[in-house]
Amino acid sequence: MRRSKLLYVPFWATYVFLYAPIAVLVVMSFNAGESAYTYEGFSLKWYGELAGDDRIMNGVVNTLIVAVGSTVIATVLGTLLAVGLARYTRSKLLDAVSLMPAVLPDLVLAIGLLVFYGMIQLTLGLYSVILAHGVFAMAFVAAVVRTRLSGADTSLEEASRDLGAGPVATFMRITLPQLAPGIVAGALLAFTLSLDEFVIAFFTIGNAEPTLPIVIYSMIRFGVTPKINALAAILLLVSFTAVIAGQRLTKIGESRAQD
Amino acid sequence: MLKIDGVSRTFGDVTALDGVSLEIGQGEFFALLGPSGCGKTTLLRIIAGFETPDAGTVTLDGDDLLSLQPNRRPISLMFQSYALFPHMTVAKNVAYGLERERLPRQEVRQRVGEVLETVGLSAHASRKPAQLSGGQRQRVALARSIVKRPRLLLLDEPLSALDKKVRADMQLELKRLQHEVGITFVVVTHDQEEAMSLADRIAVFDNGQVRQVDEPIALYERPRSPFVADFVGANNLFPGVAGGSGGIESETFGELAGTPLTELEPGTEALLAVRPEKIELADENAARGLAGSVLDVSFYGGVSHVSVDVPGRAKPVLAAVQGAATLSVGAKVKVRWDAGDAVVMAAGQ
Amino acid sequence: MSRSRGRRLGAFVFLTPGLTYLVVLLLVPLALVLSYTVFQRGRFGGVVYEFTAENFERLVDPLYLDVVIGSLKIAAVTTVIALLAGYPTAYLIAQLPRKWKTIALVAIVLPFWTNFIIRVYAWIILLSGPGLVNSGLKVFGIEPLELLYNEGAIVAGLVYSYLPLMVLPLFAAIEKLDPQLREASANLGASGLTTFRKVTLPLTVPGVLTGSLFVFVPSFGNFVIPELLGGSKSLMVGNLIRQQFLSARDWPFGSTLALALIAVLLVLLVAQAWVARRA
Known part of the structure; x- marks a missing residue:
């Protein structure tokens, strides 16, 4: 069918809109001057300053600790939950509960956990953020693994049970290997979501040393410098590489699955 | 229009x-x-x-x-x-x-x-x-x-x-x-x-x-080309060269009777096509026809299809006969047709 | 017999850990928030367990109700703009050859996977007084505009942050559409516009609804974008909730605001499900 040339205007406008701010950010990170707004020539000095900033470096470390911790929790519990929901119950209610953290506004989950931690008088810190991130990350892992499960062949599991294996042995020897790509994808998703998560971490970290998104947030509130741009440029590079690598991986996974 | x-x-x-x-x-x-x-x-x-x-x-x-x-x-x-x-x-x-x-x-x-x-x-x-x-x-x-x-x-x-x-x-x-x-x-x-x-x-x-x-x-x-003869309906095809009398000269079967649709220079490569329902199955002692043996008989209600293995041909010759066929597998027969029922066309195309 | 015992054992082994986690860290906290809405605030934060309707009375106070309505408006404008930009984009992506389709889709999602705060920050740089947009305007001899710290800046930030969530479901809906339906419409005498109005759009309504919900929900409850791009003047429900919990320390009222937030979203979810079923 012929398509109207007019449609290309909003099409390209969308991409310009999505990428222009990012481009400006990156260009300004190489600014030799002091301002984050006016370009005064090329320099890498802000990248150097970045490496010397303890707050940022600690933020990076804390973010990684939280992301690893919550990913481990989410992957283990989410995978078990997905198998349990798909194979051992037909309850719509349990389904809804398992998806709830992914649908609920982050702010609501954040205040709920703040209230709960206050109630049990838990001293806030990185571990309270880890537990909090575990909640929504688990929902995403469970959702991804379930999609994979619904495509998997149940007759293999039935054959295993028929040959005398119990549910646990069947899970370890039959289900888990089949699910592996889904579990890896879910874990990657959980990890990325935790890395970027701000709202829940902001509410549940208390006075402890903050994660990177919180560090950036307070830096911005304090004032803008090209140092933030340099940090932004590095984070952009990391996420872009991760997404494109992930895309490649799923493609390889898919083509293997088709063999 | x-x-x-x-x-x-x-x-x-x-x-x-x-x-x-x-x-x-x-x-x-x-x-x-x-x-x-x-x-x-x-x-x-x-x-x-x-x-x-x-x-x-x-x-x-x-x-x-x-x-x-x-x-x-x-x-x-x-x-x-x-x-x-x-x-x-x-x-x-x-x-x-x-x-x-x-x-x-x-x-x-x-x-x-x-x-x-x-x-x-x-x-x-x-x-x-x-x-x-x-x-x-x-x-x-x-x-x-x-x-x-x-x-x-x-x-x-x-x-x-x-x-x-x-x-x-x-x-x-x-x-x-x-x-x-x-x-x-x-x-x-x-x-x-x-x-x-x-x-x-x-x-x-x-x-x-x-x-x-x-x-x-x-x-x-009257298909005018081998493609049409083959694509439209089942057809028995015999390759050869156009002969003098209107039919073709086959390397394995000698002269085969047919009618050319267009003027064909004798000696040009040609194809002869006969519809299954124009094939006559004759006794093995008949004077004329290609000798073969019945390979398979399928009954379709109104008609029966008889495949006849004719030595010298890769594909069996297919004949359609009215009603149930009385032949059994392995029977020796001769397949033949009238010159007017076989079409001769130039090969290639 | 042993089969059903195995099933019960399986259900126990697989469901218990995750569900326990969800009950403790999701359902109990939510129940707490819900219960706080009927209690009084403590003098130094916390809660006094005496019943009161005061929180709900405050909610309908014009001072706060206006914030809720203002947030609804901002979220609605954001959703409409995202839809107007997202639909033609998704429509064109769906017509691209296979290879370009993947690239175009990844390019839509890519910014979404970068740090949220960083994406908001980019708009401060663009819109602020000495920022790029004003520098551009200066070239044309236009005086610098007050672009940052107003509702327009909030909407820009929200659209920027959540546009991919609009494009993806729209793309899925348009892609699914049999192209022969559009050809059939043209064959029966319909112009391109009529075909869009009578065939393409009605058949992609579920995608429109899903995308709109995906954009509306995080926009409505947002507090980071209004805080960073909206300045002190523009308050949204999210900011109000944040204030009640982290500075005013009025947890009961904060909880009541959160309940209002959830209520609005529930209404939208139910409405979406209803329309989607009818379409």
Whole structure:
């Protein structure tokens, strides 16, 4: 069918809109001057300053600790939950509960956990953020693994049970290997979501040393410098590489699955 | 009425149509027949306006069609998938084209009612397509196409999605409708039986070219090229060179009797084709014929098919006989035919 | 017999850990928030367990109700803009050849996977007084505009952050559409615009609804974007909730605001499900 040339205007406008701010950010990170707004020539000095900033470096470390911790929790519990929901119950209610953290506004989950931690008088810190991130990350892992499960062949599991294996042995020897790509994808998703998560971490970290998104947030509130741009440029590079690598991986996974 | 002249279309390095010329008359039921990928659907889409040819012209009653947008052409297309709008009722689907002509509501309602009556779906007017059977959907698609009273109706594999029983009914229905509304029908099909039973004339396509345009009986009895002889109906083919007496000279079987359709220079490579129902199975001691043994007998109700293994031929010779065959597998026979029933054509093409 | 015992054992082994986690860290906290809405605030934060309707009375106080309505408006404008930009984009992506389709889709999602705060920050740089947009305007001799710290900046930030969530479901809906339906419409005499109005749009309504919900929900409850791009003047429900919990320390009222937030979203979810079923 012929398509109207007019449609290309909003099409390209969308991409310009999505990428222009990012481009400006990156260009300004190489600014030799002091301002984050006016370009005064090329320099890498802000990248150097970045490496010397303890707050940022600690933020990076804390973010990684939280992301690893919550990913481990989410992957283990989410995978078990997905198998349990798909194979051992037909309850719509349990389904809804398992998806709830992914649908609920982050702010609501954040205040709920703040209230709960206050109630049990838990001293806030990185571990309270880890537990909090575990909640929504688990929902995403469970959702991804379930999609994979619904495509998997149940007759293999039935054959295993028929040959005398119990549910646990069947899970370890039959289900888990089949699910592996889904579990890896879910874990990657959980990890990325935790890395970027701000709202829940902001509410549940208390006075402890903050994660990177919180560090950036307070830096911005304090004032803008090209140092933030340099940090932004590095984070952009990391996420872009991760997404494109992930895309490649799923493609390889898919083509293997088709063999 | 519809005149297609030198139309060509290539997609990348695939030639879908290669200089196709056809003329289709007013009120004709015309079929484009060929194997899948032969270009017949591309031609249909060019006529409807969803493809543009690289070269050639298409005119309807002398008016250029190619310069018109698809929605301005007085042509209806019935899609192979029917392409019924799933969110509209049967009546809405049928009214869609009339509403685009901004006809008064009263007239739209009346014409929709009439056409649903014609296709026997008045009772289903307020149903959605998903609630209909395959055959009913096909009727809706047909009703939607003819209600606009187009000058030309194109049908893309109209019966392919139906099961065998419904198919036979719809075949009759299509013929009756065409007779009733008097619109020129052009049907695309890969099913030679469908084309034969429906159409007044058939154009056989192969590799983007028209091999032969003829009436069904002529096409069946006098194929002009090996492709047509092979594609239209079952045929027993014998290669050789044109002989002096009209038949061919076969390397393995010697002289075989036949009638050339066109003048053939003796000695040119030729092909002889005999229909199974023209083959006569004679006693093994008969004076004339090729000796062989019965390989298989299949009973089809009215006719039986007998395959005869003739030494010297890779494929068995197929013979169709009326009623149940009395031969048993392994019986020695001779196959033969009258010179007038075998067609001789030039090989290659 | 042993089969059903196995099933019960399986259900126990697989469901218990995750569900326990969800009950403790999701359902109990939510129940707490819900219960706080009927209690009084403590003098130094916390809660006094005495029933009161005061929180709900405050909610309908114009002072706060206006914030809720203002947030609804901002979220609605954001959703409409995202839809107007997202639909043609998704429509064109769906028509692209296979290879380009993947690239175009990845390019839509890519910014979404970068840090959220960083994406918001980019708009401060663009819109602020000496920022790029004003520098551009200066070239044309236009005086610098007050672009940052207003509702327009909030909407820009929200659209920027959540546009991919609009494009993806729209793309899925448009892609699913049989292209022959559009051809059939043209064949029956409809112009491109009529085909869009009568065939394409009605059949992609579920995608429109899903995308709109995906954009509306995080926009409505947002507090980071209004805080960073909206300045002190523009408050949204999210900011109000944040204030009640982290500075005013009025947890009961904060909880009541959160309940209002959830209520609005529930209404939208139910409405979406209802329309989607009818379409």
